[in-house]
Amino acid sequence: MMFIPFTGIDNHNRNVTLGAAILGSETAETYSWLLRAIKNAYGYAPPVIVTDQDPAMKRAIADVWPESRHRLCMWHIMDKLTTKVGAALCSNTDFRKRLSALVWTDSLLPEAFEAEWAAIIHDFGLTDHEWLTYIYGLRESWIPAYYREEEMSGLMRTSSRSESENHFFGKISNPKCTLVEFLSHFDTAIEAQRHEHRKNDHDTRYTNPGEWSDFVLEMQAAQIYTRTLFLDVQLEIQHAIHRCTSVRLDHVGDFIKFFIKDLDQPCSSFFEVMIREEDVTVKCICNRFEQFGLLCSHIFCVLRILDIREFPKQYILRRWTREAVPNSSPGSILTDGGDPDRSEEVNRCVREISHATEYVVNKLISKFDKLSDFRDHIKQFMSVADEAQINAPPKTRRNRFAELLGVAPESTATIRVPVGTRFKGCGSHKRLKSQKERAISQSGSKRRQCSLCKKYGHNRVTCWKYTVAGTEAGSSRNAGGNEDTIREGDAAMVVQGDGPGSNDDDDVF
Structure with missing residues (x-):
C-alpha cells in the first residue's frame, strides 16, 4: 500500500504534517476520495498545492479542489531539460544558463517572460521542439511569473518539502513493516515533529536575538x-x-x-x-x-x-x-457538569495560564528565592481549587470498563481487506532512477573485464567464446565418456539464459 503525507509550513517555516493516508492504488478515483476526506476534515481546500506531473493526481485535484491553484514542481521539469533537448546543446552553449535565469526568477512579469522565452527559442532554433512547446503551454502551472499575486506561492516552487518529508518518515520505517508497526512508527515520527515545534517555540519566547541596528x-x-x-x-x-x-x-x-x-x-x-x-x-x-x-x-x-x-x-x-500556534493545546477540560457552550473560552483561559506559568518559571529559573515564592503561591491556591471542585456524576459500568481496557467506542465503519496493487517504486527500498542518473552512476564504477576476449561486462565463466568452445569440447569428449562435459554444459545453459536488458525509462506526457 502507498503512504501519502500532506505537508505544509508552520510559523517557523518548517515542515509540518497536516494529514496522511494509506491507499491501495494510484487511480484518479482513489485520489478524489482522499482529497474529499481532507477537505471535509479541514473545512476548506488549500489555496496552493504542489505536486509532480502525475496525471491521476492532476485530474483528481481539478475535480475535487477546483478552487485550489495546482502548481507543478519546477525541479522535476527542469531536470529533464538535458535529456529532452540534448546534452550537446546544454553543454556547449549558454542555452541552459539563459533558460534557467528566465525560469527561476521572481522579478519578471508574464509579458516579459513570454518575450524572453520567444527570443531564446528563436536564437537556438527550437521553434518546433515538441517538449519545449509542451512545457511552454503549461507555463501558468509552474513559472513564478504567473504566481506573483498568489499568496504563499513563493515558498512552494518545488516538491522538495515533500521529498524531505519522505526522507523523514523513511528513517523510522521501511516497506517491510506491518500496518500496526507502521502506525506505531508514524506516531513516533509525529511526536518528534511536535517536539521540534515546541523547541522552536521555546527558543522564540525565551531567548533574545541579537540586534544589528537601532531601527x-x-x-x-x-x-x-x-x-x-x-x-x-x-x-x-x-x-x-x-x-x-x-x-x-x-x-x-x-x-x-x-x-x-x-x-x-x-x-x-x-x-x-x-x-x-x-x-x-x-x-x-x-x-x-x-x-x-x-x-x-x-x-x-x-x-x-x-x-x-x-x-x-x-x-x-x-x-x-x-x-500562530497556541503555547499548549490541552483540549477541553470541561467535566460532565460543565457548560459545553463555554469550552472555547475555557480552553483559551487554560492556554493563557499555561503560557504565563511557563514564562514565569523560565524567567525565575536563576532566582531561587522568587521561584520558591511562586511555588508557595501556587500551592496555596490549590486549596481554593479543592473547595471549588465539582463532583462529576459517576461513570457507567460500560464506560469504566472501556476506560480500563482502552476500548474505543463502537464504530460502524467497514474495514475491507486491501487489494494488492503494484505502483511506482513498489518492491524497492530506493526511488526509481532515471536513465541519466544510471548512466552517471555507472560511468564512475569499475567494469568487469573478461580475461579471454578482453571485453567488458562479463568474466571468463560467462564469456561467449568460452561457452562455444566448452560446448564443442564437451560434445567431443562426451563421445569419449569424459565426465567433465556436465560442468561445461551447465555453464553454457546459464549463459544462454541471459540477454540484453531493456530500457523503458521514457517520460510519458
Whole structure:
C-alpha cells in the first residue's frame, strides 16, 4: 500500500504534517476520495498545492479542489531539460544558463517572460521542439511569473518539502513493516515533529536575538515574529539600511511614489514603492509581501525615510507570529457538569495560564528565592481549587470498563481487506532512477573485464567464446565418456539464459 503525507509550513517555516493516508492504488478515483476526506476534515481546500506531473493526481485535484491553484514542481521539469533537448546543446552553449535565469526568477512579469522565452527559442532554433512547446503551454502551472499575486506561492516552487518529508518518515520505517508497526512508527515520527515545534517555540519566547541596528521597527519585529522569520526580516532591514537608497519621489493623489535604487540588483531600473502616510498603506512592485507575507527591503527603506515608529499592523500575517500556534493545546477540560457552550473560552483561559506559568518559571529559573515564592503561591491556591471542585456524576459500568481496557467506542465503519496493487517504486527500498542518473552512476564504477576476449561486462565463466568452445569440447569428449562435459554444459545453459536488458525509462506526457 502507498503512504501519502500532506505537508505544509508552520510559523517557523518548517515542515509540518497536516494529514496522511494509506491507499491501495494510484487511480484518479482513489485520489478524489482522499482529497474529499481532507477537505471535509479541514473545512476548506488549500489555496496552493504542489505536486509532480502525475496525471491521476492532476485530474483528481481539478475535480475535487477546483478552487485550489495546482502548481507543478519546477525541479522535476527542469531536470529533464538535458535529456529532452540534448546534452550537446546544454553543454556547449549558454542555452541552459539563459533558460534557467528566465525560469527561476521572481522579478519578471508574464509579458516579459513570454518575450524572453520567444527570443531564446528563436536564437537556438527550437521553434518546433515538441517538449519545449509542451512545457511552454503549461507555463501558468509552474513559472513564478504567473504566481506573483498568489499568496504563499513563493515558498512552494518545488516538491522538495515533500521529498524531505519522505526522507523523514523513511528513517523510522521501511516497506517491510506491518500496518500496526507502521502506525506505531508514524506516531513516533509525529511526536518528534511536535517536539521540534515546541523547541522552536521555546527558543522564540525565551531567548533574545541579537540586534544589528537601532531601527525601532527591528526591535518591534523581534517581538512579533518567530525566531526563524525574524532573521529573514532582520536581513531585509539591514539590506534597506545599507544597500537601498531613494533616488526621487513623486506625488500621485494621496500616495507618495518612491523610486528606490537597490545596489545589489544588476538592473538599472528602480523599484517603485507607493505609500499613503495616513494609514501606512504601502505596496512595492517586487511583490514580496504578496508572495511571502513579509515586507521587502524597499518598503523598509521608505518607512525609515518617513520615520514610521510603529510596525504596520495590516502587514503582519498571523501565520508568521509567535502566537500562530497556541503555547499548549490541552483540549477541553470541561467535566460532565460543565457548560459545553463555554469550552472555547475555557480552553483559551487554560492556554493563557499555561503560557504565563511557563514564562514565569523560565524567567525565575536563576532566582531561587522568587521561584520558591511562586511555588508557595501556587500551592496555596490549590486549596481554593479543592473547595471549588465539582463532583462529576459517576461513570457507567460500560464506560469504566472501556476506560480500563482502552476500548474505543463502537464504530460502524467497514474495514475491507486491501487489494494488492503494484505502483511506482513498489518492491524497492530506493526511488526509481532515471536513465541519466544510471548512466552517471555507472560511468564512475569499475567494469568487469573478461580475461579471454578482453571485453567488458562479463568474466571468463560467462564469456561467449568460452561457452562455444566448452560446448564443442564437451560434445567431443562426451563421445569419449569424459565426465567433465556436465560442468561445461551447465555453464553454457546459464549463459544462454541471459540477454540484453531493456530500457523503458521514457517520460510519458
